[in-house]
Amino acid sequence: MSCLDIRYFQAETIQQALEMVRQELGSKALIVSTRPVFETNHDGSVAQRYIKVQARIEEESALPKESTPELRSASESEAMDLVNQAESYIESLYRKEQAEIRQQALDAKRQWLEEPERFMPAEILQGLIQSGLNLEEARKLLRLVGQQESTPAYVNGIHKQLKEIVAFHTLNLTSLAKQRADQQILVAIGRSGSGKSTLLSNLATQYQLREEMSVGLIELTGTTRHQHFWVHQHLRNLGIRTLQAGNRGELSDALQHLHDCQIVVIDTPGVSAGQQQQLSLLTSCLNQIPNSHFLITHDVNGRSEATIELVRMLQVSGHLSLALTKTDEQQSCGHLVSLFQQIQLPVTLLSHSAALADGFTLMTDIVYEQLILRMTNLYSEEPPKDSVDAQDAFTLSFNPM
Numbered sequence: 001m002s003c004l005d006i007r008y009f010q011a012e013t014i015q016q017a018l019e020m021v022r023q024e025l026g027s028k029a030l031i032v033s034t035r036p037v038f039e040t041n042h043d044g045s046v047a048q049r050y051i052k053v054q055a056r057i058e059e060e061s062a063l064p065k066e067s068t069p070e071l072r073s074a075s076e077s078e079a080m081d082l083v084n085q086a087e088s089y090i091e092s093l094y095r096k097e098q099a100e101i102r103q104q105a106l107d108a109k110r111q112w113l114e115e116p117e118r119f120m121p122a123e124i125l126q127g128l129i130q131s132g133l134n135l136e137e138a139r140k141l142l143r144l145v146g147q148q149e150s151t152p153a154y155v156n157g158i159h160k161q162l163k164e165i166v167a168f169h170t171l172n173l174t175s176l177a178k179q180r181a182d183q184q185i186l187v188a189i190g191r192s193g194s195g196k197s198t199l200l201s202n203l204a205t206q207y208q209l210r211e212e213m214s215v216g217l218i219e220l221t222g223t224t225r226h227q228h229f230w231v232h233q234h235l236r237n238l239g240i241r242t243l244q245a246g247n248r249g250e251l252s253d254a255l256q257h258l259h260d261c262q263i264v265v266i267d268t269p270g271v272s273a274g275q276q277q278q279l280s281l282l283t284s285c286l287n288q289i290p291n292s293h294f295l296i297t298h299d300v301n302g303r304s305e306a307t308i309e310l311v312r313m314l315q316v317s318g319h320l321s322l323a324l325t326k327t328d329e330q331q332s333c334g335h336l337v338s339l340f341q342q343i344q345l346p347v348t349l350l351s352h353s354a355a356l357a358d359g360f361t362l363m364t365d366i367v368y369e370q371l372i373l374r375m376t377n378l379y380s381e382e383p384p385k386d387s388v389d390a391q392d393a394f395t396l397s398f399n400p401m
Contacts, residue, residue, distance in 0.1 A: 006032065009053045014090055017053040025057045032056050036094050038101075051090060116142040121151045124158075124378065131334030131377035141337070155378045162372050165337065167346040168363040171293065171321060174211045177262040182291050185255075185264045188323070189282070189314065190297030191306055192270025195325030197228045199297065199351045200265045201235060202359035207263050208240050215265070216258035217242040220251060220285060222269040222278060231267070248285045255289070272310060283315050292318040296345060300330040304339040311343045321348040323360075328352035333374040347371070 007025060011017040014034065021029050032054040039048040111118060116139055117125040128138040145157035177184045186203070188196040200217065208215040217235055221227055221244055232242045241258060245251040251266075258264050266289070271278050286292070294316055298307045311320075322345040324336070350361045350371075361367055373379065 006054065006056050009055065010037070010050050011053075012050060014051050014053075017051045021053060021055045025055055029055045029057050034090055036090055036097065038097065049094065112147070113143065115139070119147055120154055123151065124154050127378040128158075128334060128376060130332065131375060132332040133334040133337055137334075137337055155376075158376055158378060159372050162337070162375060166340045166372065166375070167344070168368045168371075169321065169346045169348055170363050171295075171348040172362075173263050173293070174207065174213060177213060183259070183261065183264060185266065185289055185292045186295060187266040187268065187286060187289065187292055187318075188295045188297055189268050189286075189310075190270065190325075191272050191299070191302070191310065194270070194297040194299045194302065195351050196270075196297050197231050197267050199295075199323060199325060199349075199360060200267050201231050202351070204235055204240055204263075204265050205238060206358055208238060213262045214260065215240050215263045216261040217265050217267065218251065218254045218258070219244045219267045220269065220282070221246050222281060228267070245285075247281075248288060251285050252288065272306060274309075279313060286316050286318075289318075292316075294318050294320045295323050295348065296320060297323045297325050297351070298339065299325050300327055300333060300336065304336065304342075307339060308342045311345065321346050323347075323349050323351055325351040331374070332377060333371065334376065336375060 007021075009017050009020045009024075011020060017034070018031075021031070034051060034053050037050040037052050039050075120142070124142070125138060128141070129135070133141070141158060141161060144161045145154060148154045148157055171186075173184045173186060186200075188200050190196050197219075204215045204217050207213045217231070217240060219227060219231065219242065227244055232244075235242050241261070243254040243257060245254045255264065268282060268286075269278070271282055286294070296307065296311060296314075298304075322343075324333075324347060327333075327350045347363055347368075349363055350367070352359065352361070363371075
Protein backbone atom coordinates (compact mmCIF):
# COMPACT_ATOMS: atom_id res chain seq x y z
CA MET A 1 0.00 0.00 0.00
CA SER A 2 1.48 3.37 -1.03
CA CYS A 3 1.53 6.40 1.25
CA LEU A 4 -0.21 9.43 -0.21
CA ASP A 5 0.96 13.01 0.10
CA ILE A 6 -2.09 15.27 -0.43
CA ARG A 7 -1.32 18.89 -1.35
CA TYR A 8 -3.51 21.89 -2.19
CA PHE A 9 -2.84 24.60 -4.75
CA GLN A 10 -4.75 27.78 -5.54
CA ALA A 11 -4.44 30.12 -8.52
CA GLU A 12 -6.52 32.43 -10.68
CA THR A 13 -6.75 29.95 -13.59
CA ILE A 14 -6.63 26.18 -13.99
CA GLN A 15 -3.48 26.47 -16.09
CA GLN A 16 -1.65 28.38 -13.36
CA ALA A 17 -2.80 25.90 -10.72
CA LEU A 18 -1.61 22.89 -12.74
CA GLU A 19 1.72 24.57 -13.40
CA MET A 20 2.14 25.03 -9.64
CA VAL A 21 1.40 21.31 -9.19
CA ARG A 22 4.01 20.30 -11.79
CA GLN A 23 6.67 22.59 -10.35
CA GLU A 24 6.22 21.37 -6.78
CA LEU A 25 5.22 17.72 -7.19
CA GLY A 26 6.69 16.96 -10.60
CA SER A 27 5.16 15.41 -13.68
CA LYS A 28 4.21 12.25 -11.77
CA ALA A 29 1.65 14.12 -9.62
CA LEU A 30 -1.98 13.03 -9.84
CA ILE A 31 -4.91 15.46 -9.76
CA VAL A 32 -7.40 14.40 -7.07
CA SER A 33 -9.98 17.21 -7.45
CA THR A 34 -10.50 20.69 -8.80
CA ARG A 35 -13.11 23.30 -7.84
CA PRO A 36 -13.73 27.02 -8.21
CA VAL A 37 -13.60 29.30 -5.16
CA PHE A 38 -15.44 32.65 -5.11
CA GLU A 39 -15.02 35.66 -2.85
CA THR A 40 -18.05 38.00 -2.93
CA ASN A 41 -18.80 41.59 -1.97
CA HIS A 42 -21.51 42.50 0.60
CA ASP A 43 -24.02 42.99 -2.23
CA GLY A 44 -23.46 39.48 -3.60
CA SER A 45 -21.31 40.41 -6.61
CA VAL A 46 -18.09 38.43 -7.27
CA ALA A 47 -14.98 40.16 -5.94
CA GLN A 48 -12.44 37.43 -6.82
CA ARG A 49 -12.47 33.96 -8.40
CA TYR A 50 -9.86 31.24 -7.74
CA ILE A 51 -9.29 27.64 -8.83
CA LYS A 52 -8.39 25.24 -6.03
CA VAL A 53 -6.62 21.98 -7.03
CA GLN A 54 -6.03 18.97 -4.80
CA ALA A 55 -3.09 16.78 -5.94
CA ARG A 56 -1.14 13.83 -4.59
CA ILE A 57 2.13 12.04 -5.29
CA GLU A 58 3.02 8.43 -4.55
CA GLU A 59 6.25 7.55 -2.81
CA GLU A 60 9.04 6.38 -5.01
CA SER A 61 8.76 2.80 -3.71
CA ALA A 62 5.22 2.58 -4.99
CA LEU A 63 6.17 3.54 -8.53
CA PRO A 64 7.12 0.97 -11.19
CA LYS A 65 10.85 0.34 -11.25
CA GLU A 66 10.91 0.15 -15.00
CA SER A 67 9.00 2.40 -17.41
CA THR A 68 9.22 2.32 -21.16
CA PRO A 69 8.86 5.46 -23.32
CA GLU A 70 5.58 4.07 -24.66
CA LEU A 71 4.14 3.71 -21.15
CA ARG A 72 5.28 7.21 -20.21
CA SER A 73 3.75 8.68 -23.36
CA ALA A 74 0.42 6.94 -22.75
CA SER A 75 0.38 8.04 -19.13
CA GLU A 76 1.04 11.68 -20.05
CA SER A 77 -1.64 11.57 -22.73
CA GLU A 78 -4.20 10.25 -20.26
CA ALA A 79 -3.18 12.90 -17.77
CA MET A 80 -3.65 15.68 -20.31
CA ASP A 81 -7.07 14.30 -21.22
CA LEU A 82 -8.04 14.37 -17.55
CA VAL A 83 -6.73 17.92 -17.22
CA ASN A 84 -8.68 19.09 -20.24
CA GLN A 85 -11.84 17.43 -18.95
CA ALA A 86 -11.34 19.00 -15.53
CA GLU A 87 -10.75 22.43 -17.06
CA SER A 88 -13.88 22.18 -19.21
CA TYR A 89 -15.93 21.07 -16.21
CA ILE A 90 -14.60 23.91 -14.06
CA GLU A 91 -15.33 26.50 -16.74
CA SER A 92 -18.90 25.23 -17.09
CA LEU A 93 -19.34 25.43 -13.31
CA TYR A 94 -17.90 28.92 -13.34
CA ARG A 95 -20.28 30.12 -16.07
CA LYS A 96 -23.24 28.57 -14.25
CA GLU A 97 -22.31 30.17 -10.92
CA GLN A 98 -21.68 33.53 -12.62
CA ALA A 99 -25.15 33.40 -14.14
CA GLU A 100 -26.62 32.57 -10.72
CA ILE A 101 -24.70 35.43 -9.11
CA ARG A 102 -25.89 37.89 -11.75
CA GLN A 103 -29.47 36.76 -11.22
CA GLN A 104 -29.08 37.07 -7.46
CA ALA A 105 -27.73 40.60 -7.91
CA LEU A 106 -30.71 41.51 -10.11
CA ASP A 107 -33.13 40.02 -7.58
CA ALA A 108 -31.40 41.89 -4.75
CA LYS A 109 -31.58 45.17 -6.70
CA ARG A 110 -35.29 44.64 -7.40
CA GLN A 111 -35.95 43.87 -3.73
CA TRP A 112 -33.98 46.98 -2.75
CA LEU A 113 -36.09 49.19 -5.00
CA GLU A 114 -39.33 47.64 -3.76
CA GLU A 115 -38.52 47.20 -0.05
CA PRO A 116 -35.27 48.96 0.91
CA GLU A 117 -36.14 48.63 4.60
CA ARG A 118 -35.39 44.89 4.41
CA PHE A 119 -31.69 45.64 3.89
CA MET A 120 -31.18 47.80 6.96
CA PRO A 121 -31.69 47.69 10.74
CA ALA A 122 -35.35 47.52 11.75
CA GLU A 123 -35.09 50.60 13.99
CA ILE A 124 -34.47 52.82 10.95
CA LEU A 125 -37.90 52.24 9.39
CA GLN A 126 -39.51 52.16 12.83
CA GLY A 127 -38.15 55.62 13.66
CA LEU A 128 -39.31 57.10 10.35
CA ILE A 129 -42.81 55.69 10.70
CA GLN A 130 -43.04 56.95 14.29
CA SER A 131 -42.01 60.41 13.10
CA GLY A 132 -45.11 60.58 10.91
CA LEU A 133 -43.86 59.48 7.49
CA ASN A 134 -45.99 56.97 5.66
CA LEU A 135 -44.38 53.79 4.32
CA GLU A 136 -43.97 54.98 0.73
CA GLU A 137 -42.43 58.32 1.79
CA ALA A 138 -40.01 56.46 4.04
CA ARG A 139 -39.04 54.12 1.19
CA LYS A 140 -38.37 57.05 -1.16
CA LEU A 141 -36.03 58.52 1.42
CA LEU A 142 -34.26 55.22 2.05
CA ARG A 143 -33.68 54.66 -1.68
CA LEU A 144 -31.89 58.00 -1.84
CA VAL A 145 -29.69 57.06 1.11
CA GLY A 146 -28.62 53.68 -0.31
CA GLN A 147 -27.03 50.84 1.62
CA GLN A 148 -24.75 51.79 4.51
CA GLU A 149 -22.44 49.89 6.83
CA SER A 150 -23.97 50.80 10.20
CA THR A 151 -27.02 52.29 11.89
CA PRO A 152 -25.30 55.67 12.56
CA ALA A 153 -24.33 55.78 8.87
CA TYR A 154 -27.98 55.29 7.89
CA VAL A 155 -29.10 58.01 10.31
CA ASN A 156 -26.50 60.47 9.02
CA GLY A 157 -27.40 59.62 5.43
CA ILE A 158 -31.10 60.23 6.08
CA HIS A 159 -30.39 63.55 7.79
CA LYS A 160 -28.17 64.59 4.86
CA GLN A 161 -30.92 63.80 2.36
CA LEU A 162 -33.48 65.77 4.37
CA LYS A 163 -31.18 68.78 4.49
CA GLU A 164 -31.15 68.77 0.70
CA ILE A 165 -34.95 68.93 0.77
CA VAL A 166 -35.53 71.25 3.73
CA ALA A 167 -33.91 74.68 3.59
CA PHE A 168 -33.95 77.49 6.16
CA HIS A 169 -32.92 81.08 6.61
CA THR A 170 -33.03 83.46 9.54
CA LEU A 171 -35.36 86.43 9.09
CA ASN A 172 -33.80 89.32 10.98
CA LEU A 173 -35.95 92.35 10.22
CA THR A 174 -34.33 94.31 13.04
CA SER A 175 -30.90 94.22 11.38
CA LEU A 176 -32.39 94.97 7.97
CA ALA A 177 -34.33 97.95 9.31
CA LYS A 178 -31.24 99.36 11.03
CA GLN A 179 -28.93 98.81 8.06
CA ARG A 180 -31.28 100.28 5.47
CA ALA A 181 -33.17 103.54 5.29
CA ASP A 182 -36.27 101.95 3.79
CA GLN A 183 -39.16 100.44 5.71
CA GLN A 184 -39.31 96.66 6.21
CA ILE A 185 -42.71 95.05 5.62
CA LEU A 186 -43.67 91.53 6.71
CA VAL A 187 -46.87 89.99 5.28
CA ALA A 188 -48.41 86.79 6.68
CA ILE A 189 -50.47 84.67 4.27
CA GLY A 190 -52.23 81.41 5.02
CA ARG A 191 -55.42 79.51 5.50
CA SER A 192 -57.97 80.58 8.09
CA GLY A 193 -56.90 79.34 11.52
CA SER A 194 -53.25 78.79 10.55
CA GLY A 195 -52.02 81.16 13.27
CA LYS A 196 -51.24 84.31 11.24
CA SER A 197 -52.72 86.84 13.66
CA THR A 198 -51.17 85.29 16.76
CA LEU A 199 -47.76 85.10 15.11
CA LEU A 200 -47.80 88.71 13.90
CA SER A 201 -48.98 89.93 17.29
CA ASN A 202 -46.05 88.17 18.96
CA LEU A 203 -43.56 89.48 16.38
CA ALA A 204 -44.82 93.06 16.66
CA THR A 205 -44.57 92.88 20.45
CA GLN A 206 -40.95 91.73 20.35
CA TYR A 207 -39.88 94.26 17.72
CA GLN A 208 -41.49 97.13 19.66
CA LEU A 209 -40.59 96.26 23.25
CA ARG A 210 -37.43 94.17 23.11
CA GLU A 211 -35.78 95.42 19.93
CA GLU A 212 -37.00 99.01 20.51
CA MET A 213 -38.11 99.39 16.92
CA SER A 214 -41.06 101.53 15.81
CA VAL A 215 -43.70 99.04 14.64
CA GLY A 216 -47.13 99.27 13.02
CA LEU A 217 -49.72 96.62 12.11
CA ILE A 218 -52.21 96.64 9.25
CA GLU A 219 -55.03 94.12 9.11
CA LEU A 220 -56.07 93.57 5.49
CA THR A 221 -59.67 92.51 5.98
CA GLY A 222 -60.77 92.22 2.35
CA THR A 223 -64.40 92.65 1.34
CA THR A 224 -65.70 90.80 4.42
CA ARG A 225 -64.38 93.51 6.76
CA HIS A 226 -63.94 90.84 9.41
CA GLN A 227 -61.51 92.09 12.07
CA HIS A 228 -59.51 90.54 14.89
CA PHE A 229 -60.41 93.09 17.56
CA TRP A 230 -58.34 91.36 20.21
CA VAL A 231 -55.16 91.90 18.18
CA HIS A 232 -55.78 95.64 17.82
CA GLN A 233 -56.65 96.06 21.49
CA HIS A 234 -53.64 94.09 22.69
CA LEU A 235 -51.13 95.92 20.49
CA ARG A 236 -52.58 99.38 21.12
CA ASN A 237 -52.23 98.76 24.85
CA LEU A 238 -48.51 98.27 24.16
CA GLY A 239 -48.26 101.50 22.19
CA ILE A 240 -48.24 99.86 18.76
CA ARG A 241 -50.30 101.58 16.07
CA THR A 242 -52.78 99.39 14.20
CA LEU A 243 -55.00 100.03 11.18
CA GLN A 244 -57.49 98.14 8.97
CA ALA A 245 -57.73 98.11 5.18
CA GLY A 246 -60.43 96.54 3.04
CA ASN A 247 -59.02 97.14 -0.44
CA ARG A 248 -55.99 98.23 -2.40
CA GLY A 249 -56.61 101.96 -1.94
CA GLU A 250 -57.12 101.69 1.81
CA LEU A 251 -53.96 99.57 2.08
CA SER A 252 -51.97 102.26 0.29
CA ASP A 253 -53.37 104.92 2.66
CA ALA A 254 -52.56 102.79 5.71
CA LEU A 255 -48.96 102.30 4.56
CA GLN A 256 -48.64 106.04 4.04
CA HIS A 257 -50.03 106.65 7.54
CA LEU A 258 -47.36 104.32 9.00
CA HIS A 259 -44.52 105.64 6.83
CA ASP A 260 -42.47 106.58 9.88
CA CYS A 261 -42.50 102.97 11.27
CA GLN A 262 -39.31 100.98 10.78
CA ILE A 263 -41.26 97.72 10.57
CA VAL A 264 -44.83 97.13 9.42
CA VAL A 265 -46.53 93.75 9.74
CA ILE A 266 -49.59 93.01 7.61
CA ASP A 267 -52.21 90.41 8.53
CA THR A 268 -54.25 89.03 5.63
CA PRO A 269 -57.61 87.26 5.56
CA GLY A 270 -57.61 83.48 5.52
CA VAL A 271 -57.46 82.23 1.95
CA SER A 272 -57.16 78.92 0.12
CA ALA A 273 -56.31 77.94 -3.45
CA GLY A 274 -59.99 77.30 -4.18
CA GLN A 275 -61.01 80.91 -3.45
CA GLN A 276 -59.89 82.33 -6.79
CA GLN A 277 -61.59 85.75 -6.53
CA GLN A 278 -60.33 86.43 -3.00
CA LEU A 279 -56.87 85.18 -3.93
CA SER A 280 -56.72 87.50 -6.97
CA LEU A 281 -57.80 90.48 -4.84
CA LEU A 282 -55.19 89.63 -2.21
CA THR A 283 -52.46 89.26 -4.84
CA SER A 284 -53.40 92.62 -6.39
CA CYS A 285 -53.11 94.36 -3.01
CA LEU A 286 -49.86 92.73 -2.00
CA ASN A 287 -47.98 93.33 -5.24
CA GLN A 288 -48.09 97.09 -4.65
CA ILE A 289 -46.07 96.72 -1.44
CA PRO A 290 -42.32 97.46 -1.81
CA ASN A 291 -39.55 95.70 0.15
CA SER A 292 -41.94 93.04 1.36
CA HIS A 293 -41.25 89.68 2.98
CA PHE A 294 -44.06 87.16 2.52
CA LEU A 295 -44.50 84.62 5.27
CA ILE A 296 -46.61 81.56 4.39
CA THR A 297 -48.06 80.08 7.57
CA HIS A 298 -48.56 76.33 7.74
CA ASP A 299 -50.32 74.70 10.67
CA VAL A 300 -48.34 71.51 11.38
CA ASN A 301 -51.61 69.81 12.34
CA GLY A 302 -53.20 70.63 8.98
CA ARG A 303 -53.06 69.10 5.51
CA SER A 304 -49.87 69.75 3.56
CA GLU A 305 -51.82 69.64 0.28
CA ALA A 306 -53.74 72.81 1.16
CA THR A 307 -50.56 74.84 1.73
CA ILE A 308 -48.92 73.36 -1.38
CA GLU A 309 -51.89 74.41 -3.55
CA LEU A 310 -51.91 77.90 -2.02
CA VAL A 311 -48.21 78.48 -2.68
CA ARG A 312 -48.55 77.31 -6.28
CA MET A 313 -51.51 79.63 -6.91
CA LEU A 314 -50.02 82.65 -5.14
CA GLN A 315 -48.46 85.13 -7.56
CA VAL A 316 -46.56 87.71 -5.52
CA SER A 317 -43.26 89.46 -6.04
CA GLY A 318 -41.10 89.39 -2.95
CA HIS A 319 -39.21 87.14 -0.58
CA LEU A 320 -41.27 84.02 0.26
CA SER A 321 -40.54 81.85 3.27
CA LEU A 322 -42.41 79.41 5.48
CA ALA A 323 -43.53 79.66 9.11
CA LEU A 324 -44.52 76.43 10.83
CA THR A 325 -47.24 77.21 13.35
CA LYS A 326 -48.64 75.43 16.41
CA THR A 327 -45.47 73.35 16.76
CA ASP A 328 -46.13 72.75 20.46
CA GLU A 329 -49.17 70.67 19.46
CA GLN A 330 -47.17 68.23 17.33
CA GLN A 331 -44.05 66.45 18.59
CA SER A 332 -43.34 64.46 15.40
CA CYS A 333 -42.86 66.31 12.12
CA GLY A 334 -42.12 63.56 9.60
CA HIS A 335 -45.39 64.29 7.78
CA LEU A 336 -43.85 67.63 6.71
CA VAL A 337 -41.41 65.87 4.36
CA SER A 338 -43.99 65.76 1.56
CA LEU A 339 -44.60 69.51 2.03
CA PHE A 340 -40.94 70.39 1.51
CA GLN A 341 -40.59 67.94 -1.37
CA GLN A 342 -43.24 69.83 -3.33
CA ILE A 343 -42.58 73.47 -2.42
CA GLN A 344 -39.03 74.76 -2.17
CA LEU A 345 -39.57 77.42 0.48
CA PRO A 346 -37.10 77.94 3.32
CA VAL A 347 -38.35 77.76 6.90
CA THR A 348 -37.76 81.02 8.72
CA LEU A 349 -39.48 80.53 12.07
CA LEU A 350 -41.55 78.23 14.26
CA SER A 351 -44.67 79.56 15.98
CA HIS A 352 -46.08 78.03 19.16
CA SER A 353 -47.96 78.80 22.35
CA ALA A 354 -47.27 82.19 23.88
CA ALA A 355 -46.75 80.39 27.19
CA LEU A 356 -43.46 79.09 25.76
CA ALA A 357 -40.85 81.86 25.61
CA ASP A 358 -41.87 84.52 23.03
CA GLY A 359 -44.48 82.44 21.23
CA PHE A 360 -42.13 81.90 18.28
CA THR A 361 -38.60 80.77 17.49
CA LEU A 362 -36.44 82.17 14.70
CA MET A 363 -34.54 79.56 12.72
CA THR A 364 -30.86 79.09 13.56
CA ASP A 365 -28.44 76.25 12.90
CA ILE A 366 -29.32 74.61 16.23
CA VAL A 367 -33.08 74.97 15.70
CA TYR A 368 -32.69 73.59 12.18
CA GLU A 369 -30.89 70.49 13.47
CA GLN A 370 -33.67 69.95 16.02
CA LEU A 371 -36.29 70.21 13.28
CA ILE A 372 -34.48 67.60 11.15
CA LEU A 373 -34.36 65.26 14.15
CA ARG A 374 -38.10 65.66 14.73
CA MET A 375 -38.77 64.88 11.08
CA THR A 376 -36.99 61.51 11.37
CA ASN A 377 -37.15 60.49 15.04
CA LEU A 378 -33.63 59.11 14.47
CA TYR A 379 -30.57 60.00 16.49
CA SER A 380 -26.92 59.21 15.76
CA GLU A 381 -26.56 58.86 19.52
CA GLU A 382 -29.03 58.32 22.35
CA PRO A 383 -31.61 61.16 22.43
CA PRO A 384 -31.34 63.49 25.42
CA LYS A 385 -33.55 62.66 28.37
CA ASP A 386 -36.30 65.26 28.75
CA SER A 387 -37.33 65.78 32.35
CA VAL A 388 -40.28 68.02 31.39
CA ASP A 389 -43.36 66.03 30.47
CA ALA A 390 -46.07 68.62 30.94
CA GLN A 391 -45.09 70.78 27.96
CA ASP A 392 -43.89 70.16 24.45
CA ALA A 393 -40.30 68.87 24.38
CA PHE A 394 -39.90 69.95 20.78
CA THR A 395 -40.50 73.62 21.56
CA LEU A 396 -38.76 73.61 24.93
CA SER A 397 -35.59 72.38 23.28
CA PHE A 398 -35.59 75.66 21.34
CA ASN A 399 -36.80 77.88 24.19
CA PRO A 400 -35.55 76.84 27.63
CA MET A 401 -37.73 78.51 30.24
